[in-house]
Amino acid sequence: MPLWGSVDRTKLQTWSFSKIILGRPQIIKCRSPEQETFSCHWTDKDFHNHTIPETIQLFYMRRNDEEWKECPDYVTAGENSCYFNTSYTSIWITYCVKLINKDDVLDEKCFSVDEIVQPDPPVGLNWTLLNTSLTGIHADIQVRWDPPPSADVQKGWITLEYELQYKDVNETKWRELEPMLTTVVPLYSLKLGRDYEIRVRSRQRASEKFGEFSEALYVSLSSISSVLCNEEIQFPWLLVIVFGTFGLIVVMFLILFSKHRRLKMLILPPVPAPKIKGIDPDLLKKGKLDEVNSILAGQDSYKPQLYNDDSWVEFIELDIDDPDEKTDGLDTDRLLGDDHCKSHNCLGVKDDDSGRASCCEPDIPETDFSASDTCDGTSDIDQSKKISEKEDLLCLDQKDNDESHASPADPSTWKPNTDIQSKLPFADSIESTCPPVRTQLSNQSSGANTDFYAQVSDVTPAGSVVLSPGQTNKTRRTQCEAYTEPAIQCQPNFTMDNAYFCEADVKKCITATSHDAVEPHVQEQSFNEDVYFTTESLTTTAENPGTAAVEASNSEMPVPDYTSIHIVHSPQGLVLNATALPVPDKEFMISCGYMSTDQLNKIMP
Amino acid sequence: MFLSKKGVTSLPICPSGSVGFKLSHHIHSLSSEMFNEFDERYAQGRGFITKAINGCHTSSLTTPEDKEQAQQIHHEDLLNLVLRVLRSWNDPLLHLVSEVQSIKEAPDTILWKAVEIEEQNKRLLEGMEKIAGQVHPGDIENEVYSRWSGLPSLQMADEDSRLFAFYSLLHCLRRDSHKIDNYLKLLKCRLIHDSNC
Numbered sequence: 001m002p003l004w005g006s007v008d009r010t011k012l013q014t015w016s017f018s019k020i021i022l023g024r025p026q027i028i029k030c031r032s033p034e035q036e037t038f039s040c041h042w043t044d045k046d047f048h049n050h051t052i053p054e055t056i057q058l059f060y061m062r063r064n065d066e067e068w069k070e071c072p073d074y075v076t077a078g079e080n081s082c083y084f085n086t087s088y089t090s091i092w093i094t095y096c097v098k099l100i101n102k103d104d105v106l107d108e109k110c111f112s113v114d115e116i117v118q119p120d121p122p123v124g125l126n127w128t129l130l131n132t133s134l135t136g137i138h139a140d141i142q143v144r145w146d147p148p149p150s151a152d153v154q155k156g157w158i159t160l161e162y163e164l165q166y167k168d169v170n171e172t173k174w175r176e177l178e179p180m181l182t183t184v185v186p187l188y189s190l191k192l193g194r195d196y197e198i199r200v201r202s203r204q205r206a207s208e209k210f211g212e213f214s215e216a217l218y219v220s221l222s223s224i225s226s227v228l229c230n231e232e233i234q235f236p237w238l239l240v241i242v243f244g245t246f247g248l249i250v251v252m253f254l255i256l257f258s259k260h261r262r263l264k265m266l267i268l269p270p271v272p273a274p275k276i277k278g279i280d281p282d283l284l285k286k287g288k289l290d291e292v293n294s295i296l297a298g299q300d301s302y303k304p305q306l307y308n309d310d311s312w313v314e315f316i317e318l319d320i321d322d323p324d325e326k327t328d329g330l331d332t333d334r335l336l337g338d339d340h341c342k343s344h345n346c347l348g349v350k351d352d353d354s355g356r357a358s359c360c361e362p363d364i365p366e367t368d369f370s371a372s373d374t375c376d377g378t379s380d381i382d383q384s385k386k387i388s389e390k391e392d393l394l395c396l397d398q399k400d401n402d403e404s405h406a407s408p409a410d411p412s413t414w415k416p417n418t419d420i421q422s423k424l425p426f427a428d429s430i431e432s433t434c435p436p437v438r439t440q441l442s443n444q445s446s447g448a449n450t451d452f453y454a455q456v457s458d459v460t461p462a463g464s465v466v467l468s469p470g471q472t473n474k475t476r477r478t479q480c481e482a483y484t485e486p487a488i489q490c491q492p493n494f495t496m497d498n499a500y501f502c503e504a505d506v507k508k509c510i511t512a513t514s515h516d517a518v519e520p521h522v523q524e525q526s527f528n529e530d531v532y533f534t535t536e537s538l539t540t541t542a543e544n545p546g547t548a549a550v551e552a553s554n555s556e557m558p559v560p561d562y563t564s565i566h567i568v569h570s571p572q573g574l575v576l577n578a579t580a581l582p583v584p585d586k587e588f589m590i591s592c593g594y595m596s597t598d599q600l601n602k603i604m605p
Numbered sequence: 606m607f608l609s610k611k612g613v614t615s616l617p618i619c620p621s622g623s624v625g626f627k628l629s630h631h632i633h634s635l636s637s638e639m640f641n642e643f644d645e646r647y648a649q650g651r652g653f654i655t656k657a658i659n660g661c662h663t664s665s666l667t668t669p670e671d672k673e674q675a676q677q678i679h680h681e682d683l684l685n686l687v688l689r690v691l692r693s694w695n696d697p698l699l700h701l702v703s704e705v706q707s708i709k710e711a712p713d714t715i716l717w718k719a720v721e722i723e724e725q726n727k728r729l730l731e732g733m734e735k736i737a738g739q740v741h742p743g744d745i746e747n748e749v750y751s752r753w754s755g756l757p758s759l760q761m762a763d764e765d766s767r768l769f770a771f772y773s774l775l776h777c778l779r780r781d782s783h784k785i786d787n788y789l790k791l792l793k794c795r796l797i798h799d800s801n802c
Contacts, residue, residue, distance in 0.1 A: 036671065036672055063660060091670055091787075093670060094660075114783055152672065155794050155800050156794030156800075157675070157787070157790075207637075
């Protein structure tokens, strides 16, 4: 029994290599194009390229046969070939063929026909244009072909798989598509103006070997190029027009906006920025209140938590000029000194970007806390607290320096005020700055009341606002009352030096004083009732009745920074003469009271 | 096309029939891949190529061997032949799954392909039996199949012999799966597309 072997692909692949080396004729390939016939081919040259005599024979044997049979057809398949037609071909049956030259077996191969199927190339390749892109650069085409005629796909005897390859005629590498079962396939994004080649080959499905390629199909897209598709001079006119129009519009807008600043103001109104003199706005922006506190205080012992309890106490914003104006000097000085312009200027509505119309704010430089004897409210709570504390210190300081004071009593009275105690060091530093102020104040013979701004301590149901210079004022007031009650000897000095006056105290003073001035008298009367700084809608109660004191000539009397503007409660009334103010022209101080700009303007000539 | 119980000229192809056509192709693809993998891994240099293949255990079944024969056979008979081949592979596939795991360092791809082929073969057999049952109800065709006696060869102690047994079995599996696929394709094109696939 002859040995039967199966032909697999690895063996077929090694056919040509092994035999060429041996230099003997060999069976090159056995192939079936349609699984109905097959043929085998061999070489007739040996290694030395000598033609083998024509005595070569090929014998075959099928598994069920008993003996070798010779090739039935040496002609149909060409030279050096053996052709087996359908009658000799059985599928799924093992065949063995051998090449013999006069009883000399040259080569032998075994296989089954279903394993050597390699279809013929597809035929009838053609293409149609599907569409072209809007830019006129690319195009889609559809390629279709017919299966090889030899393959009976219609009856389903063989199922074919196709592979298409295409390339630009100028390229060398073919592009492949995935094997497909259909005979129609689209090709996308071919470039117009170029020519392509397309070829197709087929194989039996689930097999690995392809047949030969079809003839290349020549696709000429250069004849379909449109006007826009001139690659050499491809200028995107459309884009130029579009972007040019856009640019013109933008330029027109710029021109339009640049010449109309008001328009710009309308569209982009300036945003008021917080400005506090002496403080870097960036610190506020960054929220570094600690740093701000440190700047404002300038001292280590400063406590910024003075008004923790009174969160409801509203602090009047301190409208501070730009830091650049820091060098302009103390507002206090301006107010108290001969300077007039600045204070006057600072009375008016400040037309700056701060957006706040406020009365003159005292200058609060880092080292100038002596000016704290001004009623300045600040938007920063800490600042106001500091101011209040400064007031306390000033109060204490002045008290200490007051000759007429029962100084020993002062510390005792102030002792309960622990805050003051802690501020002693602060007071020390204040001392140096106080005297000038006091001097100035005394020179001006005006109350050293430096409360430019007051805190709103309460809002009455009637809608009036009760102001207080600060929390400490209350205590101070209490203190004052406590202090002054026992030893109430109306001492003008006392009242004068004390920046804050207790109402009861002043009353007594006033009543004790002579009737030198109408104003004091009026003051008394005014003190009978609470002193009000009235505006159209705002009534403020000055805790410091001393502010009602108008008489500047009476230096011993509490001379307020501002005179009472409107007292209506007595038939005598109060006639204010702005010029009679002891305060120099256009210089006055708010003595712990709040005056609106209207009031100020009334005072001011 | 539904059939009557007598003198059927057409087969109910849908839905199990259409599934059958796809299944048969799927089984054949897996079989080809499994054989190639086995050949690459175990058959190189062992001379399996030159060894005799004594035919498959299904060779005793008379099945059409070319197109003319296949075209002449009646579709019912052809379907029965398909069923016979499928039944003949029930047992070998079952043992293949269990024995292929004993091969030293068998790749996972061969293992899961064997499992997959065994499962799909059962499904295909069931589908075809359904169709055949409607064609010839009560026909005791399901008794005819070719027995497989190759289990001892798969369990031989000699590794070379055992590997050759596997090689032969896988080779037969590839061939028979191709045969089944071809027959069913013929049936489909003949019955559904009227020989115009």
